[in-house]
Amino acid sequence: MLKEKMLWMKDSGNIGDEIRQCRDEGRQIEALLPRAEKIAAMEDGEEKEKQARELLLEMENCPVKAMFPYEEPEACEDIRKAAQGSSLCRPVPEEELENRLKGAWIGRASGCLLGIPVEGWSRDKIRGFLEESGQYPLRSYMHSETDVEIREKYGVTDRDPGTAYDRQKICWINNMDTYPVDDDMNYTVLALRVLERAGSGFTSEDVAESWLFGLPAFHTCTAERVAYRNLMHGVLPPESGRLANPFREWIGAQIRVDFYGYIAAGNPALAADMACRDAVVAQSKNGVYAAMYTAALIASAAVLPRPCEWVEEAMKQIPLKSRLYHELSLLLSQWRDGASWEAMEEAIHGKYREEDHFDWCLAIPNALIVTACVLCFGQDYSEAVIHAVLTGFDTDCNGATVGSIAGIACGADKIPDKWKTPVQQIICSSVNSYTRIPVEEIVKRTIAVSRTLRP
Incomplete structure (x- = not known):
């Protein structure tokens, strides 16, 4: 039913997440908690939603405790001032650009x-399914072709009319013949649309538009769906990312910004x-910082030789006194002390x-x-993406x-064929x-955009 798909739209259903979010931000919300319990116990209806909305707005505007050890600005200009900043500006050599962007x-x-x-699976569930279906250690894409008993145990199906x-x-x-539609790819393509239509001087309002x-709308989730609703009510960025949005420090912006790292390769x-x-359309504070860090990490990885350098350069772009930086x-x-992957x-x-x-999507x-x-x-x-998935979380x-x-x-030429050949190379x-674009074409269009940023 349509109503069942309207997730994250009821303010009363978002109160628990707002409480957790405010606590993470160090806000003084204790006096409002009894009210939250009363609203939760109310019968569903307009009055409950009205009171829930008022409570959300009150909580997210509560002052931060004086002893809170972090300083976390929200405006992009203030974020830049609170960060160390970077002087790295090393364009990818022209002869390497296509291979690197295709690899991205x-x-x-x-x-x-x-x-x-x-x-949505835990790492233990992932490991268990792979072991019992004969796919562990994981070396390539996962398949569902296994015994009925194993499929039933782990809830494995091949079709779901209700899937996103x-x-x-x-x-x-x-089940795949091309790369599938997914929000993680939607936003990368959407950033291409923004740059092709608005240019490198795009604004947050251009992104929202x-x-x-x-x-x-139903292809948005959590923070993005709340922001979408705000935008449709005339609430513009950056307020669209904060207003009654308890998911404002979730992963949404972090998955939206890879394209900026592609086109600014070498310039974190x-x-x-x-x-x-882009990020302030639907996120604030560490939700925004994570996006900035990710884009800078990609831009740094294109030109620096050592992974620790990529991380160090990317960290220079986020506030030094933020929770994420800490x-x-x-x-x-x-890692510098010699910790293994398992320990980390x-x-x-x-x-x-x-x-x-909340943690899963934070x-x-x-x-x-x-x-x-x-x-x-x-x-x-191969090792990098396999471990990213086996670790669980998102x-x-x-x-x-x-x-x-x-x-x-x-670069694309060093990505093993086992990741390329099972599907047609169509984004x-x-x-x-922008629904079906061959990889070769989307790379050419990305290069065209990147050249507009070069001095």
Whole structure:
């Protein structure tokens, strides 16, 4: 039923997430908690939604506690001032550009496809299914062709009319002939649309307009769906990303901004600046910083030789006193002290709980998984995307982001054929007028945009 698909639209259903979000931000909401309990106990209806809306707005405007140890600006200009900044500006040599950008697009699409079938699964469930179906250790795309008992145990199906993005088929490799439509690819394509239509000086409003003209509302999730609703009510960026939006520090912006890293390859500051303009449409604070960090990480990986350098340059683009910077610093120190992949993975799982839907979709733990994969596996495309997916949390998002980073770092010619040949090299999306674009074409169009940014 249509009503059942209207997720994240009822303010009363978002109160619990708003409470968690406000606590993460250090807001003084304790006096409002009894009211939250009363509203939760009310009968469904207009009055409940009215009171819930008022409560959400009150909570998100509560002051931050004086003892809160972080300083987290929201305006892009203030974010830049709070960051170390970077002087790196090293364009990719012209003879390497096509191979690297092709690697980025293929890398993202393949990493996304690897993670889609097990999105929402815990790492233990993923491991169990792979072992029992004879697919562990994981070496390529996952398939569903296994015994009935195993399929029933793990809830494996091949068709689901209710699945997102009108796909109908679950994205096991035996069901795929091209890269599937998915939000992780939609937004990368949408950024191409923004640049082709508005140019490099695009504004946050240009991004929002592209959403409304080019993207079906039901192909948005969590923060993006709330922002979409805000935009349709005339609430413009950056307020569209904050207003009654308890998902404002979730992973949404982090998955939207890879294209800016592609076109600003070698210039992480520019990549981060464009990512910020996009991110504030639906996110704030660490949701925005994670997007800036990701775009800068991709831009750095295109020109620097060592993965730790990619991370260091990307960290320069985000506020030094933010929660994201703090957590990335701890992870980087752990790696420098010689920690293994397993130790880093356990540290992330020890601090964040993938079984908690808030942690599962939160930007920070997923950014940490991406970073751990980068530090441990660098330009080894296969190992990087496989570990991104096996770690759990948001599997398709992390597989896609790691795929972009490793893909642009190693180039398309070094991505093994096992990731390329099982599907036609066509980027599919639900973005209006950009629905099916061959990889070769989308790379050429990306190069054309990137050249407009070169001095």
